[in-house]
Amino acid sequence: MKSTSCSSCLLKSKAVINLGDNELDILDKxxxxxxxxxxxxxxxxxxxxxxxxxxxxxxIKLMIKGPNRVQILRLKKAPCYLGLPTTMGDxxxxxxxxxxxxxTACFIDMNTFKELLRxxxxxxxxxxxxxxxxxxxxFKRCVTLVQNQIFGRLAxxxxxxxxxxxxxxxxxxxxxxxxxxxxxCTSRETISRILSDLTKERIIEANGKHIKIINYNMLKEISRxx
Amino acid sequence: MKSTSCSSCLLKSKAVINLGDNELDILDKxxxxxxxxxxxxxxxxxxxxxxxxxxxxxxIKLMIKGPNRVQILRLKKAPCYLGLPTTMGDxxxxxxxxxxxxxTACFIDMNTFKELLRxxxxxxxxxxxxxxxxxxxxFKRCVTLVQNQIFGRLAxxxxxxxxxxxxxxxxxxxxxxxxxxxxxCTSRETISRILSDLTKERIIEANGKHIKIINYNMLKEISRxx
DNA sequence: AACTGTTTGTGATATGTATCACAATTATAT
DNA sequence: ATATAATTGTGATACATATCACAAACAGTT
Numbered sequence: 001m002k003s004t005s006c007s008s009c010l011l012k013s014k015a016v017i018n019l020g021d022n023e024l025d026i027l028d029k030x031x032x033x034x035x036x037x038x039x040x041x042x043x044x045x046x047x048x049x050x051x052x053x054x055x056x057x058x059x060i061k062l063m064i065k066g067p068n069r070v071q072i073l074r075l076k077k078a079p080c081y082l083g084l085p086t087t088m089g090d091x092x093x094x095x096x097x098x099x100x101x102x103x104t105a106c107f108i109d110m111n112t113f114k115e116l117l118r119x120x121x122x123x124x125x126x127x128x129x130x131x132x133x134x135x136x137x138x139f140k141r142c143v144t145l146v147q148n149q150i151f152g153r154l155a156x157x158x159x160x161x162x163x164x165x166x167x168x169x170x171x172x173x174x175x176x177x178x179x180x181x182x183x184x185c186t187s188r189e190t191i192s193r194i195l196s197d198l199t200k201e202r203i204i205e206a207n208g209k210h211i212k213i214i215n216y217n218m219l220k221e222i223s224r225x226x
Numbered sequence: 227m228k229s230t231s232c233s234s235c236l237l238k239s240k241a242v243i244n245l246g247d248n249e250l251d252i253l254d255k256x257x258x259x260x261x262x263x264x265x266x267x268x269x270x271x272x273x274x275x276x277x278x279x280x281x282x283x284x285x286i287k288l289m290i291k292g293p294n295r296v297q298i299l300r301l302k303k304a305p306c307y308l309g310l311p312t313t314m315g316d317x318x319x320x321x322x323x324x325x326x327x328x329x330t331a332c333f334i335d336m337n338t339f340k341e342l343l344r345x346x347x348x349x350x351x352x353x354x355x356x357x358x359x360x361x362x363x364x365f366k367r368c369v370t371l372v373q374n375q376i377f378g379r380l381a382x383x384x385x386x387x388x389x390x391x392x393x394x395x396x397x398x399x400x401x402x403x404x405x406x407x408x409x410x411c412t413s414r415e416t417i418s419r420i421l422s423d424l425t426k427e428r429i430i431e432a433n434g435k436h437i438k439i440i441n442y443n444m445l446k447e448i449s450r451x452x
Numbered sequence: 453a454a455c456t457g458t459t460t461g462t463g464a465t466a467t468g469t470a471t472c473a474c475a476a477t478t479a480t481a482t
Numbered sequence: 483a484t485a486t487a488a489t490t491g492t493g494a495t496a497c498a499t500a501t502c503a504c505a506a507a508c509a510g511t512t
Contacts, residue, residue, distance in 0.1 A: 067369075085361040089358030090359075094366075117351055118348075124343065124347060135357065226294055
């Protein structure tokens with residue numbers, strides 16, 4: 001049940017901002033809103049994909065089950081589109097999404113979305129921009145995962161939590177040790193060892209999920225060198 | 227110097243096929259064609275990006291200089307767009323492209339490309355589809371790189387050469403050992419050892435750059451298990 | 453409050469691959 | 483044809499991280 005119509009929604013995407021009243025009406029008629037608690041699945045790998053999902057509020061993880069393990073592809077913070085590639089580039093979800101905190105998402109019918117792409121070039125243009133930025137981000141992440149050793153990989157992610165997600169050098173991790181290991185592509189034991197070492201070296205303070213970055217420059221250096 | 231006008235080009239992209247005569251004229255006026263020999267750079271990481279590049283014929287590698295090494299992000303076979311994300315998502319090339327064999331590419335002015343996106347929704351739509359498929363492909367590649375051990379990673383790539391690029395179980399690698407190592411993210415010594423082992427086990431025959439796959443199913447199994 | 457299940461930390465050991473060194477082979481230049 | 487440079491293959495060793503085992507701490511349930 002939608003709390004507000006698309007036209008009076010205060011959390012529109014950059015793409016949707018370009019829509020006229022008529023187009024917002026079209027969107028409103030085939031757009032459903034849902035709230036997810038932490039841990040709930042928004043869409044599942046292997047299932048048919050027929051909606052475009054716009055994450056209005058919250059934080060989610062994209063996960064894929066690979067040959068050897070579950071891997072967290074990336075975390076995504078609202079506002080953003082989820083699963084655009086998997087819905088428009090394929091018919092089956094190539095990966096899953098789950099909420100890491102209470103989140104709200106709008107499910108847009110695929111055909112309506114295509115219609116909006118067709119009738120509003122500015123809408124299309126913003127979708128293209130988002131796809132392009134996502135791919136660049138993904139390339140960067142992949143290079144870090146492949147080239148850096150585990151110290152550098154973990155440091156990069158801790159910094160990303162601080163700079164991109166919480167805008168603070170002190171935060172509560174939204175992941176347990178196993179999930180952090182899935183994000184950084186290592187084992188949970190290795191995560192424990194490194195958080196321990198970083199704490200001993202007074203670069204961070206790690207108390208359970210509570211992280212405080214003490215020596216940001218040193219952490220940055222570690223993330224650069226790998 | 228263009229050998230033919232855009233309207234009479236027989237190698238149009240799926241996006242360009244949607245353009246009308248008028249739009250093809252617009253494209254023709256700001257599109258320059260170039261031929262590249264093997265080894266030549268098409269665009270360079272760190273340089274300003276102001277063109278959209280359409281690879282008409284040939285095979286290229288996308289490379290990025292990371293914290294520890296050069297990494298080949300992926301190979302791309304014509305026909306396809308190169309560097310869409312890096313031109314539309316940023317102003318600087320995030321990675322480089324070089325020809326692996328004689329190739330031809332069309333350089334399209336950025337503003338003209340944006341104009342075509344604006345005036346032709348079907349054109350935009352095909353660009354969106356290509357971006358989505360690219361991202362899914364990139365996710366798959368990243369998962370393989372991160373989760374598989376080196377045997378599985380090399381097997382995957384040898385199969386990709388056979389199935390996607392040469393459509394043959396026997397082919398001439400377009401890469402030397404060092405470049406193959408960059409593609410698979412390992413060292414050139416490890417590449418030599420594994421090609422040696424695979425040859426000893428009669429799964430492939432490797433003679434210099436000449437590769438012949440003898441036991442496709444076994445190679446497939448190795449690539450799946452990692 | 454007690455019990456059970458889950459998560460986390462640490463020690464010990466195994467494994468896969470990088471690195472280094474060097475020689476052999478191949479390609480290129482003269 | 484010869485010399486030089488680049489590429490490749492192999493052996494030996496080092497190193498980073500996975501895996502296994504187990505205990506301690508924490509969270510959830512009764």
